[in-house]
Amino acid sequence: MERIIVCIKGVPRPGTVKVDPETHTLKRESAELILNPPDRAALEMAMRLRERYGVEVVVMSMGPPNVAPLLKEAFALGADELILLSDRAFAGADTxxxxxxxxxxxxxxxxxxxxIMGLKSVDGExxxxxxxxxxxxNLPSVINVIDISYSNNRFYLTRETNYGEEELEVEPPLIISMNPKLEYFRPxxxxxxxxxxxxxxxxMTAQDLNLAEDLLGLKGSPTQVAGVFEKVFSQRGEVWKGEPEELADKLINLLREKGLLQKLALINR
Amino acid sequence: MHNLIIAFGEVYQNKINPASLEILTPLWEISRALQKGLSLLILTDNFSKLDEDIDLKKALCDEILVVENRELAEFKDDLYSKVISSVITHLNPYGVFFPATLQGMALAPRVAGELGVGLCAHVNALELEDDKLIMIRPTYGDNIMAKLFSKSFPIMATLSLGAFSIREKGEKPIIKKFDLPEDFDWSSKIRVKKLKATKKEMNRLSVAKVVVAGGLGLKSRENFQKLFDLAEALGGEVGATRPVCHAGWVEEDRMIGVSGVSVKPKLYLGFGISGAIQHTVGMENSEFIIAINTDEGAPLIKMAHISLIGDAEKILDYLLKRLK
Structure with a gap:
């Protein structure tokens, strides 16, 4: 097996998000970044494959320089090499x-x-x-993978679909996204x-990667924000206050009036 | 050029996935307003097997566009996306849309990447502004919705599950076979070994008449589990907010909102849910909303028809005690 690459992302710690009022994109430089939680499954799976097959793991992240500590977290988990992809020109990029x-x-x-990547980021989703x-x-991809093994130059993957678990045999190289749920994450x-x-x-910068700037960042993004608006909800309902027990009784009476307790009545009978 | 809108028709066991029929509803409106055709694109190994599917006969579209090949018997991400890209290259559509099912989420970004065009995710409303298609979805910040557009063609998006209701059409759509070029490469790097069909019944959240939902205000996984007892008593389904799913209190298929499902029950009960827009876009069309929360200023309290100000856990416990 050749090397494994893991792509991770820094996402704002909840509550520290700032939005650029003009472009309506996230101001990542100003936010306190944490490792995108679903990426933990990508790192964990890469480390398991590293142990099992003795393969090198490279972890990369695109983002502002303050994602560096997250790459170091990946190193502490066992990554062999780290790469930061950082350039002002990358800012405001769509997918x-x-x-x-x-x-x-x-x-x-x-x-x-x-x-290997996480299924999704918790900021853009x-x-x-x-x-x-x-x-x-021009590589195959498989999303929402829950298990991986390898033999005779083939990956054997299990993915969760809307219809059940599906087992696949895939010819490398390929890109997968990991389902966030794993029963164990190493410290x-x-x-x-x-x-x-x-x-x-x-x-590495755009120049190091030999990428033309008009294909990058906000400028290179075909999807754009035309504007934002706030959904305003006007107070329209009744507000009930009181002791929990009293409120629960009132609610049960209401549900009964609405005929929503019929099913229960049948069970009790 | 650009006179066609395509919706991806996901098929499983010779039946169209209802999520594909849902997205036809807004696309039909858009296609009429812009005077464009609407096609439901189906990839299959044998279209005659779909003959029995009555839902497909009532699909709200002008035509069903069929690509038929024995290699399409199973869903292979790389092959399916190559086929769709090839159809797009030949027909040059105005827009191509997918339901935000796992298959749609696997396919749409591949097609966008192959064609180098924009793709919006989990859109829950479509609008026209001066004949320009605007895609709406929640974005960062409290109660903030973003209006997105695409500078490239075809305009592409995945549309949120349950965000639109299926509408039927009186007359049967035309069925049109689409032949890819002779030299099209039908190979795939993916082989499907087997599908272990899910044993647990799919939850009926998106069509439930009563939804009992919980948020972090319930304080623990154990408390959240009690919602299942209440849902059973009310003949409803359990829903959850995003943080609750991320905390692992419940499976992600119960998530209501932008990257989950949309619900429109007769009764929605929200326990310990403050009402971030990522959640409320998925339940705002509920007929009757009851919110239970300590914070009187919470957005869900404002939306609700009746609000109970108090500790969600305690009120839930009393409710269950009384119902037993």
């Missing part, structure tokens, strides 16, 4: 402009067998970047956490 950057960086790490990056690289190694403090790692 296509983001996928272009990731695709180019991934291409530069050929030969690789597998790219689109889940689009893994398949979109794969399509740009970071203390020794590696200490090593990570003074660790320096590669940082």
């Amino acid at each position: 296509l402009a983001t996928s272009r950057v990731l695709a180019q960086a991934i291409r530069g790490l050929t030969p690789f067998s597998l790219v 689109t889940a689009q970047v893994p398949p979109e990056t794969a399509a740009i690289l 970071p190694s203390l020794k590696r956490l200490l090593q990570a403090r003074d660790l320096s790692f590669k940082s």
Whole structure:
């Protein structure tokens, strides 16, 4: 097996989000970033494959320089190499402009067998970047993977679909997104956490990646925000106050009036 | 050029997924206003197997566009996206839309990436402004909705599940076979070994008459589980907010809102839910809303027809005690 690449993302710690009033995109530089929670499953799966198959794991992230601590977290989990993809020109990117950057960086790490990402980020919640990056690289993609094994140059994947669990055999290289639920996540190694403090790692710009600026960031994003509006809800209902028990009784009376307790009456009878 | 709108018709076990019929409703309105055709695109190994599907005969579209090949018997992400990209390249549609099912979410970004066009995710309303298509979805911040547009063609988006209701059409749509070029490469890097069909019944959240939903205000997974008892007593389904799903209190298929399902029950009961817009876009069309929360200023309290100001956990406990 060739190397495994994991793409991770820094997302604003809830409550620290600031939005650019003009472009309506997130101001990531000003936010306190945490590792996108679903990416933990991507890292964990990569580390399991690293142990099982003795394969190198490269972890990369596109974002402002303040994502560096998150890359160091990945190092403490066992990553062999870290790459920061950072350039003002990347700011405000939609999923296509983001996928272009990731695709180019991934291409530069050929030969690789597998790219793992989290199912989605908890800020944008689109889940689009893994398949979109794969399509740009003309590679197969599989989303919402819950298990992986490898033998005879084939990956055996289980994915969760709307219809059940599906088992697939896929020819590498490929890009997958991991379902966030795993029963176990390893803790970071203390020794590696200490090593990570003074660790320096590669940082790449648009120029390093040989990417034309008009395909990047806000400018290179075909989807744009035309405007935002606030949904205003006017107070329209009754407000009940009182002791919990009293409120519960009042609610039961209301549900009974509305004929919603019939089913219960049948059960009790 | 750009005189057609395409909706992806997801098929499983020779039946159209209702989510694909839902998205036809807003697309039909848009296609009439812009005087464009509306096609439901179906990829299958044998279209005659779908003959029995009555829902498909009532689909709200001008035509059903069928690509038929034995390699399409199973869903293979790379092959399916190549087929759709090829159809798009030949027909040059104005827009291509997918339901935000897992298959739609796997396919749409591949097609967008192959064609190098924009893609909006989990859109829950479509509007025209000066004949320009505007896609609306919640965005960062409290109660803030974003109006998005795409600078590229075809305009592409995935549309939220349950955000639109299925409407039927009187006459049967025309069925049109679409042949890909002779030299089209039908190979795939993916082989489907087996599908272990899900044993648990799919929850009926999106069509439930009563929805009992819970948020972080319920304080614990154990308290959240009590909602299932209440839902059973009321003949309803349990729904959840995004933070609750992320905390692992309940499966993500119970998430109501922007990246979950939309519900429109006769009665919605929200326990310990403040009402972030990511949740409320998925329940605002409920007929009767009851909110239970300590915070009188919470957005859901403002939306509700009746609000109970108090501790959601305690009120839920009393309710269950009384109902037993």
